[in-house]
């Protein structure tokens with residue numbers, strides 16, 4: 001996700017400027033847009049602290065949090081989701097969403113009750129393996145008590161029927177996210193924990209799963225989700241149903257059901273990958289460029305980062321100006337602006353760094369954003385618009401930059417998307433590249449994406465692999481760049 005990052009240093013050359021211009025003019029939320037967007041959004045003051053029902057040893061109560069110290073209420077314990085089956089019907093006129101979600105999961109302990117995350121909406125019925133279950137709502141936790149105990153290791157299916165007007169979320173460092181109603185549909189971007197605004201979930205990237213979507217909207221609208229369309233959308237009685245399938249594991253925040261009036265084009269990249277591009281009517285002039293650049297950049301990253309992890313690539317431009325883009329799996333979404341190639345390069349790099357390889361705790365966010373920002377520099381280098389080394393040196397020269405006092409290796413819940421995670425994270429990778437050389441650095445990146453494809457990753461795992469590939473002790477380098485305040489010593 002690139003967003004309204006802090007001001008770029010003065011006298012920036014072409015490529016950094018291109019990103020900055022896009023950020024300043026198109027990506028940055030205007031005050032009025034931000035103000036109007038806030039209506040109906042739920043302000044998130046602080047992550048809920050899960051203390052009331054914390055499961056102890058031997059407990060058969062699934063914990064209300066998955067164990068992320070910075071987001072203690074996010075996700076849940078006691079089970080691992082394998083698949084989400086989402087049946088959804090959305091009516092933009094009334095803003096009502098009716099849903100039935102079936103989650104196939106495996107218990108990781110004996111369970112007499114467990115939680116799902118769900119924000120607002122009214123639950124009408126819950127079943128576990130077809131039998132009625134009792135349920136309770138406690139803030140954003142949906143507590144499910146099945147009729148019988150689920151044994152450790154047992155597989156089960158929980159179905160939740162629900163409806164209501166989804167309420168988006170708001171955070172200080174990001175703005176509005178989750179299910180955001182628009183005049184013609186919905187703009188759905190869920191990082192970090194907004195999936196719960198439209199379906200019950202284990203809403204944390206540590207629990208990835210595959211997804212089936214069956215989304216019904218008024219005829220004439222398009223519903224866009226992840227993965228690929230199954231068959232041709234069917235229209236009956238004035239409503240059209242779109243069936244999408246993401247057969248590769250996905251973090252919940254990357255799921256989308258963006259809907260509205262869209263111009264859609266499909267194609268194939270030079271490398272043979274299917275592409276799906278969609279733009280709101282007011283961006284129809286950007287459709288050609290979006291599909292062309294998306295194919296070209298996906299193919300290029302496949303040669304740099306390793307094989308593309310998914311079955312299709314794509315992009316969506318909606319006319320809702322949230323002030324950021326998000327790397328929704330297989331289809332990054334651009335919120336109300338035509339993306340510069342650098343931004344497309346950033347979002348598509350996330351398909352490897354964030355989507356295929358997902359963080360297991362939010363403090364490792366630099367593994368997503370540092371890599372995607374560094375990809376912007378690599379894209380510029382590839383296009384002869386200045387080397388990554390030159391970009392690195394320009395940032396390094398600015399001693400007054402706030403990122404020096406803000407180590408990126410410990411992203412905080414109250415300021416998750418801070419500039420250090422992006423820029424200093426990218427600089428960390430460049431410092432590593434200088435230290436171990438291109439002949440080790442790029443194979444390291446490909447080994448990283450291959451070893452953890454579709455999985456979860458942590459910073460210590462990356463440091464360990466970098467040391468293994470290079471045969472060097474790199475702890476001082478990573479310590480200085482990621483974990484200590486202050487500007488690290490110059491790189492050689």
Ligand SMILES: [Zn+2]
Nearest residue numbers: 001002369372
């Ligand atoms: Zn990003």
